[in-house]
Structure formats: structure tokens, C-alpha cells
Amino acid sequence: MFENLLQWDEKCFSWFFIQFRHADFVSLMELISNKFTWVPLYLLLIIYFIWRHKLKSMVWILSLSILAGITDLSGNYLKKLFSRDRPCMNVNTGELIKEIYQKEGREFHCQTKGGSFPSNHAFNHFAIGIFLFLYFSKRNRIIAWLFILWAISVSVSRIYLGLHFPLDILGGGLMGGISGWIFYSITNSRGARIRTGDLDVPNVTR
Numbered sequence: 188m189f190e191n192l193l194q195w196d197e198k199c200f201s202w203f204f205i206q207f208r209h210a211d212f213v214s215l216m217e218l219i220s221n222k223f224t225w226v227p228l229y230l231l232l233i234i235y236f237i238w239r240h241k242l243k244s245m246v247w248i249l250s251l252s253i254l255a256g257i258t259d260l261s262g263n264y265l266k267k268l269f270s271r272d273r274p275c276m277n278v279n280t281g282e283l284i285k286e287i288y289q290k291e292g293r294e295f296h297c298q299t300k301g302g303s304f305p306s307n308h309a310f311n312h313f314a315i316g317i318f319l320f321l322y323f324s325k326r327n328r329i330i331a332w333l334f335i336l337w338a339i340s341v342s343v344s345r346i347y348l349g350l351h352f353p354l355d356i357l358g359g360g361l362m363g364g365i366s367g368w369i370f371y372s373i374t375n376s377r378g379a380r381i382r383t384g385d386l387d388v389p390n391v392t393r
Contacts, residue, residue, distance in 0.1 A: 196354040197279045203346055204283060210291040213348070220308065220344040223357070232319075247322070250374040254314050258366055262310040262359065266302035273303040274349050284349040298350060307352045309342040309359030310366075317367030321375075338363075 191393035218224055236244035268384075274280040275297035288295040301307075316338030342360055345351040 194279075196352045197274075197277065199353045200274055200280055200346065201209055204280075204287065204349060208287060208347065210293075213291065213293070216344040216347045219350060220307075220350075250370055251315060251318060254318060254370045255311055258314045258363055259307060261362070261366075262305055262307035263301070265305055267367060269302060269304045271302050271304040271352075271355070273298055273301075274352060275299075280349075281360075287349075289329045294355060303351055304355045305359035306345050306355040306363060307359065308345050309338075309351075309356045310363040312338040312341045312362030313360040314367040314370070315363075317364045318371045320367065321371045353368065366376055370371070 195329065233244075242297060262358055275284050275295075281297070281303060281389050284297075285295050316334045319334040320331045323334065338360070342356045344354060
């Protein structure tokens with residue numbers, strides 16, 4: 188059954204790669220996939236939290252930082268545990284990726300560092316995305332849903348570039364989403380509950 192699931196995953200990857208891959212969008216997907224692209228967004232979020240919550244902003248910033256670190260470390264551990272080859276190293280998909288890169292006139296480099304399952308990009312971005320979705324849903328639902336779209340876009344770009352299988356994305360996204368929900372729930376309940384646009388810190392009477 189597990190082998191059938193992997194075969195189905197490989198077929199889904201091949202179908203997606205053939206049907207949706209277009210040379211004109213590769214540069215865009217590389218930009219979306221690049222972690223340094225989103226540094227300005229992270230800095231903007233830090234500024235927003237400081238502006239919104241003043242000193243109490245450290246609760247949210249620290250929670251997001253720990254969340255990102257834990258998901259990244261967990262993803263690396265699981266990659267070693269499952270030891271799944273990336274699509275470019277797979278006997279059923281490797282030649283397809285190489286062939287399409289050659290047709291596009293692009294130099295083919297097989298990324299062999301790290302395993303394929305789960306996708307750390309999906310793990311990290313869905314964790315942060317769900318956390319921020321829950322946070323901003325109390326203020327602006329459009330911004331909240333943009334963070335879900337952001338996580339999906341980054342995750343899909345990994346398949347588009349031939350770096351991960353669909354199950355890598357689904358697994359990473361699911362674990363990331365659960366992690367983001369847990370961290371938000373803890374942060375929001377332990378001295379950081381949002382009320383009237385700010386953090387609710389209980390008064391302590393001596």
C-alpha cells in the first residue's frame with residue numbers, strides 16, 4: 188500500500204510538472220521559493236507587532252521565532268528519518284526533470300542536500316501562515332487569508348521547480364498548520380489574549 192502511495196505521488200508530480208511548468212514562470216517561482224525574498228515581510232511584521240503591542244510585542248515575536256526554529260529542526264530530523272530521495276534523484280522522475288530543463292535551455296542542477304519528505308518550506312511557511320492567519324483574522328480577514336495564499340504559493344513553487352513531491356508538500360503543510368495552531372493557541376492564552384486591539388495581561392494583586 189505504501190509503495191502504491193509513492194507511485195501515485197510520483198505520477199501526480201509528473202503530471203503537474205508536464206501540465207503546469209512553463210519557462211516564463213520559472214523565474215517568478217524561484218523568487219517565491221527563495222527564503223531571502225521574504226526578509227522584508229518579516230521585518231515589516233516585527234515593526235507591526237512593536238507598533239501594535241509595544242513592549243508586549245516580544246511575546247508574539249518570540250513565539251513566532253521559536254515556532255520557525257522548531258519546525259525547521261523538526262523538518263530536518265524527519266528528512267533524515269524518512270530518507271526519501273528528491274524528485275531529481277528518483278528513477279521515475281529524474282529524467283523528466285532533466286529533459287524539461289534542457290528544453291527550456293536551463294542548466295540542470297540536482298539538489299541532493301537533504302531528503303525530500305517533508306518539505307521544510309511547506310512546514311515552515313504553513314506554521315507561520317496559520318499562526319498569522321489566526322492572529323489577523325481578529326483584525327482584517329483579507330490580510331489573514333493573504334497569509335494562507337502566501338504559504339500555498341511558496342509550497343507549490345517547490346513542486347513547480349522540481350524540488351519536492353506533492354506528498355512532501357502535503358505532509359509538511361499539515362504538520363506546519365498544526366504547529367502554527369498550537370503555538371498561536373498557547374501564545375494567545377498565556378498572557379497574550381487579544382482584547383480591544385491589544386494584549387490582555389491579567390492584573391496581579393499582591
